[in-house]
Ligand SMILES: NC(=O)c1ccc[n+]([C@@H]2O[C@H](COP(=O)([O-])OP(=O)(O)OC[C@H]3O[C@@H](n4cnc5c(N)ncnc54)[C@H](O)[C@@H]3O)[C@@H](O)[C@H]2O)c1
C-alpha cells in the first residue's frame with residue numbers, strides 16, 4: 001500500500017487515481033479547480049466516462065480515495081506524487097508547460113520528506129529534468145531528496161478504466177533504480193509488462209506512440225480517398241492489410257479524421273519538438289495535413305449532392321470526437337458544423353451525451369434535438385459524424401421516412417452498402433462506392 005497524491009483531476013488524474021485506489025493504495029486526488037473538487041466531494045463526476053462514477057463511489061466508501069483543493073497539504077501527506085495536469089497546445093503548436101511548471105514549484109515548496117515525483121502528463125523530452133530543477137530550486141530544505149520518474153498514460157477516453165486496469169504495458173523512465181522499482185511494484189497487481197528505461201526515452205515513447213497511431217489513421221484515410229477514385233472498398237483493404245501481423249488491424253478505420261484531446265495536440269507538439277531540434281519531420285507534418293483535410297472530404301460530398309447548400313436542412317448525428325465520451329476537444333464535428341453554418345445550412349444536431357459541451361463550442365444557430373428521429377425530421381440530408389451504438393443501430397426504415405430526401409453521408413462507415421441499397425438510400429460513406437438507389441440512378445440530381 002502506498003500513499004499517493006495525484007495532482008490534477010482531469011481525465012487522467014481522476015481515472016488513474018481511482019484505479020490506483022482500486023489496486024489497494026491510499027490516494028489523494030487534488031486540483032486547484034475548487035468547483036471540480038466540490039463536485040467530486042459530492043459524489044458527482046465532472047466528466048462522462050463509463051463506469052467511473054461507480055468506481056469512484058466504491059473507493060471513496062472504502063476510505064482509499066480522497067479529494068481536496070489543498071494541493072500543498074496533499075503533497076506533504078504522500079510519498080509518491082503523480083503530476084497529471086494538462087499540457088494543452090500553445091498557439092505555435094508546442095506543448096504549453098505552464099501547469100507542469102506551476103505544479104513543480106508547488107511540490108518544491110511542500111517537499112517535507114523524500115518523495116518520488118512521477119510525471120503522467122504527456123510532456124516534451126527534457127521535462128523530467130526541468131521538473132527536477134524547479135523542485136530543487138523551490139525546496140526549503142536542501143537536505144530533503146527526491147527522485148523524478150516518467151510514467152506516461154496510454155488510456156483512451158470512453159474505455160479509460162478498462163485501459164488502466166488491463167494496460168498493455170507500464171513505461172517507467174527514471175534515473176534512479178530505487179525509484180523505478182517502487183513505481184514498477186505499484187503496477188504489480190495489474191500483472192502487466194513493465195518497461196523500465198531512461199527518463200528521456202519514456203517521455204518520447206508517449207509522443208511516438210500517439211504519432212504512430214495518428215499516422216495509421218491518416219494513412220488509411222488517404223487510402224480511402226484513393227479507393228473512392230479507383231473503385232475499391234477501404235473496409236476490405238483495412239481488413240486484408242490488418243491480417244498481416246506486422247501491420248495489425250487496429251486503428252485502420254477510415255473516417256473524418258482523428259480528433260480528441262490528444263492526437264491533434266501531441267502530433268503538433270512532436271513536430272514542434274523536431275523543429276526545435278533541427279529535424280524537419282515531414283512525415284508527421286503530412287499526417288497532420290491529411291487529418292486537417294479529411295473533414296472537407298465529407299463536405300465535398302455534400303456539395304456534390306446539392307451544389308450550394310445554403311438553406312438546406314441538415315441532420316448531424318454525433319458530435320463527440322468518438323463514441324462513449326462527452327469530450328468535444330478537437331472533434332471533427334466542430335470544423336464540419338462551422339462550415340455548414342457559414343455556408344447558410346440549417347443544422348439539427350443530436351448526440352447522446354455531448355450536447356452540453358457542444359453548445360459552448362458550436363455556432364449559436366445550431367438546433368439541438370433530443371433524439372435521432374427529431375434530428376432527421378424534414379431534413380434534406382443526414383450526416384453521421386460519431387459512430388455511437390445508438391446511431392450505428394438506428395432504425396433505417398424510420399429515418400428514411402422522416403428525412404425529406406433519402407440522402408445519408410456517413411463519416412464513420414456505420415452501415416453495409418447492401419442494407420442502404422435495400423432501404424432506398426443514396427448513401428455516401430468513406431472510401432467505399434456510393435450507393436445510388438433505383439430511384440436516383442440519374443444522380444447527381446436537383447432535389
Ligand atoms: N485525456 C486523455 O485521454 C489522456 C490520456 C493520456 C494522457 N493524457 C495526458 O495527460 C495530461 C492530463 O490530461 P487531461 O485530459 O486529464 O487534462 P485536463 O485538462 O482535463 O485536466 C487537468 C487538470 O489539472 C488541473 N490543474 C491545472 N493546474 C493545476 C495545479 N497547479 N495544481 C493542481 N491542479 C491543476 C486542472 O484544473 C484540471 O482539472 C495531459 O498531458 C494529456 O496530454 C491525456
Ligand SMILES: O=c1ccn([C@@H]2O[C@H](COP(=O)(O)OP(=O)(O)O[C@H]3O[C@H](CO)[C@@H](O)[C@H](O)[C@H]3O)[C@@H](O)[C@H]2O)c(=O)[nH]1
Pocket residue numbers: 122153154155156157158210213217250251252253254255256257258259260261262263321322
Ligand atoms: O481507426 C481509427 C481509430 C481512431 N480514430 C479516431 O482517432 C481519434 C482518437 O481515438 P482514440 O485513440 O480511440 O481515443 P483517445 O481517447 O484520444 O486516445 C488516444 O490518445 C490518448 C491520449 O494521449 C492515448 O492515451 C491513447 O492511447 C490514444 O489512443 C478519434 O477521433 C477516433 O474517431 C479513427 O478515425 N480511426
